[in-house]
Amino acid sequence: MPIKSYLAHPQEGKKEALMEALSKIDHCDVIPAENKELLIVVTDTESKTDDEKVKESIEAIKYLKLLALVSGFNTPKNN
Amino acid sequence: MQNSLTNRRNFIKKMAAAAAMTAAATMFPGIIFASEQEANLPKGGNLDWKKGPCRFCGVGCGILVGVDQGKAVAVKGDPNSSVNKGLLCVKGYHQIMCTQAKDRLTHALVKKNGKYVQTPINEALDIVANKMKETIEKHGKDSVAMYTSGQSTIPEGYVASKLMKGAIGTNNLDCNARLCMASAVAGFLTSFGADEPMGCYDDIDHADYFITWGNNMAEMHPVLFSRMLEQKNRRGAKIIDFATRTTRSSTASNKSILFEPQTDLAVANAICYEIINNGWVNKSFVENHVNFNKGLTNMGYGLEDKFKFKDKPTKIDFEAYKKFLEDYTPEKVAKYSKVSVKDIKYLAAIYGDPNKKVVSYWCMGMNQHTRGTWMNNLVYNIHLLTGKISQPGNGPFSLTGQPSACGTAREVGTFTHKLPKGVVMNEKHRRLAAKIWKVPYERIPSKPTYHATEMFRAVDRGDIKFIWTQVTNPLVSLPKTGRYRPAMEKESCFVVVSDVFPTPTSDVADVILPASWHIEKSGLYGNSERRTQHWDKMVEGPGETTPDAWMTIEIAKRMGYGDLFPYSEENHVEEIYNEYRQFHEGAKHGMAPLEVLKKESGAIWPYVNGKSTQWRFNAKYDPACSNDKDFHFYGKPDGKAVIWQRPYEPAPEVPDAEYPFWLNTGRVIEHWHTGSMTRRIPVLHKAMPEAYVEFHPDDANSLGIRNGEKIKVSSRRGSCVLPASINQRGLPTKGQVFVPFFDENMLINDVTLDAFCPISKEPDYKKCAVKVEKA
Numbered sequence: 001m002p003i004k005s006y007l008a009h010p011q012e013g014k015k016e017a018l019m020e021a022l023s024k025i026d027h028c029d030v031i032p033a034e035n036k037e038l039l040i041v042v043t044d045t046e047s048k049t050d051d052e053k054v055k056e057s058i059e060a061i062k063y064l065k066l067l068a069l070v071s072g073f074n075t076p077k078n079n
Numbered sequence: 080m081q082n083s084l085t086n087r088r089n090f091i092k093k094m095a096a097a098a099a100m101t102a103a104a105t106m107f108p109g110i111i112f113a114s115e116q117e118a119n120l121p122k123g124g125n126l127d128w129k130k131g132p133c134r135f136c137g138v139g140c141g142i143l144v145g146v147d148q149g150k151a152v153a154v155k156g157d158p159n160s161s162v163n164k165g166l167l168c169v170k171g172y173h174q175i176m177c178t179q180a181k182d183r184l185t186h187a188l189v190k191k192n193g194k195y196v197q198t199p200i201n202e203a204l205d206i207v208a209n210k211m212k213e214t215i216e217k218h219g220k221d222s223v224a225m226y227t228s229g230q231s232t233i234p235e236g237y238v239a240s241k242l243m244k245g246a247i248g249t250n251n252l253d254c255n256a257r258l259c260m261a262s263a264v265a266g267f268l269t270s271f272g273a274d275e276p277m278g279c280y281d282d283i284d285h286a287d288y289f290i291t292w293g294n295n296m297a298e299m300h301p302v303l304f305s306r307m308l309e310q311k312n313r314r315g316a317k318i319i320d321f322a323t324r325t326t327r328s329s330t331a332s333n334k335s336i337l338f339e340p341q342t343d344l345a346v347a348n349a350i351c352y353e354i355i356n357n358g359w360v361n362k363s364f365v366e367n368h369v370n371f372n373k374g375l376t377n378m379g380y381g382l383e384d385k386f387k388f389k390d391k392p393t394k395i396d397f398e399a400y401k402k403f404l405e406d407y408t409p410e411k412v413a414k415y416s417k418v419s420v421k422d423i424k425y426l427a428a429i430y431g432d433p434n435k436k437v438v439s440y441w442c443m444g445m446n447q448h449t450r451g452t453w454m455n456n457l458v459y460n461i462h463l464l465t466g467k468i469s470q471p472g473n474g475p476f477s478l479t480g481q482p483s484a485c486g487t488a489r490e491v492g493t494f495t496h497k498l499p500k501g502v503v504m505n506e507k508h509r510r511l512a513a514k515i516w517k518v519p520y521e522r523i524p525s526k527p528t529y530h531a532t533e534m535f536r537a538v539d540r541g542d543i544k545f546i547w548t549q550v551t552n553p554l555v556s557l558p559k560t561g562r563y564r565p566a567m568e569k570e571s572c573f574v575v576v577s578d579v580f581p582t583p584t585s586d587v588a589d590v591i592l593p594a595s596w597h598i599e600k601s602g603l604y605g606n607s608e609r610r611t612q613h614w615d616k617m618v619e620g621p622g623e624t625t626p627d628a629w630m631t632i633e634i635a636k637r638m639g640y641g642d643l644f645p646y647s648e649e650n651h652v653e654e655i656y657n658e659y660r661q662f663h664e665g666a667k668h669g670m671a672p673l674e675v676l677k678k679e680s681g682a683i684w685p686y687v688n689g690k691s692t693q694w695r696f697n698a699k700y701d702p703a704c705s706n707d708k709d710f711h712f713y714g715k716p717d718g719k720a721v722i723w724q725r726p727y728e729p730a731p732e733v734p735d736a737e738y739p740f741w742l743n744t745g746r747v748i749e750h751w752h753t754g755s756m757t758r759r760i761p762v763l764h765k766a767m768p769e770a771y772v773e774f775h776p777d778d779a780n781s782l783g784i785r786n787g788e789k790i791k792v793s794s795r796r797g798s799c800v801l802p803a804s805i806n807q808r809g810l811p812t813k814g815q816v817f818v819p820f821f822d823e824n825m826l827i828n829d830v831t832l833d834a835f836c837p838i839s840k841e842p843d844y845k846k847c848a849v850k851v852e853k854a
Contacts, residue, residue: 001088003088003091003092003095004095005095005096005098005099006099007099007102007103029092029096031096031099031100031112032112033103033107033110033111033112034111034112035110035111035166036103036107036110038103038107038110040096040099040100040103040112041099042092042095042096042099044088044092068102070095070098070099070102071095071098071099072095
């Protein structure tokens with residue numbers, strides 16, 4: 001049951017659009033920086049497969065310039 | 080059960096988010112995640128937001144602490160503070176979390192038969208007072224000492240000074256600001272006759288160029304750096320990073336120029352040579368407002384105990400100064416500084432352009448230098464030659480590392496030679512102190528005794544038999560701790576440590592006094608731009624924790640000086656500040672009334688006729704100017720600043736065949752100084768759990784060293800084992816290694832050298848010779 005956090009850098013001027021797109025993805029929380037072109041994305045999924053699917057969905061967003069993994073935690077299934 | 084598992088999962092999610100925020104903060108200083116802050120607030124809570132300054136660095140950001148049912152639950156930047164305008168760095172944002180540390184010192188501990196025994200605070204204070212009194216009776220007043228801090232509040236520093244100098248009658252008081260700011264003080268006093276920067280942070284909004292001399296503001300002063308980046312992006316202001324190591328500041332700057340350690344002295348002189356050679360001198364400014372002096376050279380490095388040095392200034396003229404600079408042509412200096420002729424000329428052209436406004440910023444790189452006072456003088460020379468000083472966007476500006484290095488250490492004067500106004504050597508200043516303190520004038524000794532390094536040498540020699548440290552952790556922060564740790568363990572000296580958390584210093588204490596943390600007491604700090612900030616106590620501290628000022632007062636009373644300390648426990652901060660303000664009355668250093676400080680997010684002194692003075696010495700802004708000219712450097716008797724002839728001299732220890740690397744030490748954004756607070760903040764500790772030794776990749780390659788491999792760094796004094804770091808946080812130049820000093824489990828100061836600037840007595844943590852080998 002992976003929990004991961006990323007820094008998501010939007011394409012120029014597309015911070016709001018990226019935020020909107022990310023908000024539509026399940027298992028994905030978004031925290032926007034108030035004063036910089038940057039978003040924090042936290043994903044919380046049931047399995048490694050789901051985790052990979054969520055990551056693929058994020059990376060497919062056209063407003064995303066760069067997605068950088070910061071931390072990853074893997075908790076036991078019954079958690 | 081399900082609930083606890085959900086909580087655990089939520090906690091892990093919060094940790095993941097916090098880790099990302101920390102990473103973001105290292106890349107974008109000053110970044111704010113307001114929605115996350117709000118999401119973490121208790122639901123339905125009725126938060127009371129209380130204002131104060133941040134606990135950490137000398138920038139002095141305004142914070143608002145959210146208090147809910149007596150507990151501090153949130154921190155945000157104070158939007159009304161002109162310092163940070165609502166921004167905070169990652170340390171500031173998480174600061175209150177350290178108070179939840181499980182190993183918090185909550186009660187006094189007294190060592191009995193080799194073991195610490197929890198003791199009622201009043202009993203522990205009796206023991207300390209009796210021991211101090213008994214030591215004085217047996218060995219004289221100069222056998223006891225206090226070592227305080229640039230993190231002490233103004234009232235804490237004031238009562239320490241009054242106890243030691245006014246009540247007991249010894250100058251055995253020094254503080255850890257000696258390790259970080261003393262060269263800046265000596266630089267200001269020798270060049271201008273008055274301490275602290277003439278400008279303010281609003282310079283950032285006006286400057287065309289920011290030249291940073293040997294400092295990494297992106298990590299050490301992130302909020303100010305963020306303000307500089309904003310000006311870079313908004314109106315094309317340029318940042319030039321001049322340093323010995325490539326850092327996050329270098330990569331965010333317009334240009335990075337690297338120099339060989341210690342040769343900043345020569346490059347600064349080369350800039351002055353170019354300014355004169357190209358006719359860029361502001362002649363009318365120099366004629367009207369500047370004198371030229373030279374001092375003694377080959378001063379030594381303070382490596383021996385009881386080292387003494389006194390400079391002898393001699394007046395010279397402009398022609399003699401010009402002649403002196405002929406040894407510093409860009410071509411000559413380029414050969415040993417490793418700065419190209421082109422880059423030296425580039426820097427000189429920036430300062431020399433009359434149409435460009437320039438601010439020079441520096442911090443530890445210039446101050447922690449065996450020629451730190453000279454280095455400060457040399458940067459002032461550049462600004463004085465070009466007249467780029469004391470105007471919005473033009474000026475030299477020394478940054479401080481501690482929240483009240485200016486307000487307490489420098490203004491209250493918790494150095495051995497200082498008084499709240501002036502110095503112990505000056506009869507007029509001693510008479511003023513004696514009058515306000517209501518003590519006989521003769522009681523205040525006229526000779527300084529021990530500066531920080533010499534104080535701990537005196538402990539080692541057995542000359543000091545009682546020492547009380549407050550708000551500082553010298554056994555991690557002093558240079559050459561390999562000598563001073565065993566010194567503090569000797570039975571010849573009784574050691575009292577006041578602190579919030581256990582540290583390697585409290586580990587050697589005979590008595591540990593539990594101190595209140597920042598927001599658990601009222602206080603005042605003074606930041607780098609002469610801004611005094613007040614805060615009221617926001618929450619109760621745990622157990623028998625007590626404000627440092629009140630512990631000092633209690634000791635004074637127990638020693639029989641109660642009549643000199645007639646303060647009340649409830650209002651002592653206010654009563655002490657009002658007494659202290661008397662020292663600085665007048666247009667040159669007037670302090671704002673407490674009522675103003677309670678209402679506003681700080682005020683800059685001189686505070687005259689209800690107004691802060693943002694630019695000193697400039698008649699347009701500073702009401703203390705009285706010479707009917709545009710500028711008045713009133714710290715000097717003739718109203719003129721001094722350009723000093725100061726040569727390049729090498730460092731006391733340079734790499735050789737046996738110890739072939741320079742060692743440079745410093746800080747990282749996640750941790751504040753010795754880490755006693757930030758290493759107890761889980762987010763910050765997790766982001767940077769341990770120290771490391773940074774290599775240039777070429778050096779790592781030639782030694783076959785890989786990332787993470789354990790490396791032993793050794794000098795002639797000691798050694799330290801750390802994991803290697805290659806191409807990660809910073810990039811030292813070839814032939815140099817860098818180690819941060821925050822980690823008490825990897826004491827790099829066992830390796831450093833206790834050489835210091837003979838004028839300021841500030842040690843040099845940036846240069847000594849080491850060898851490296853796989854551990």
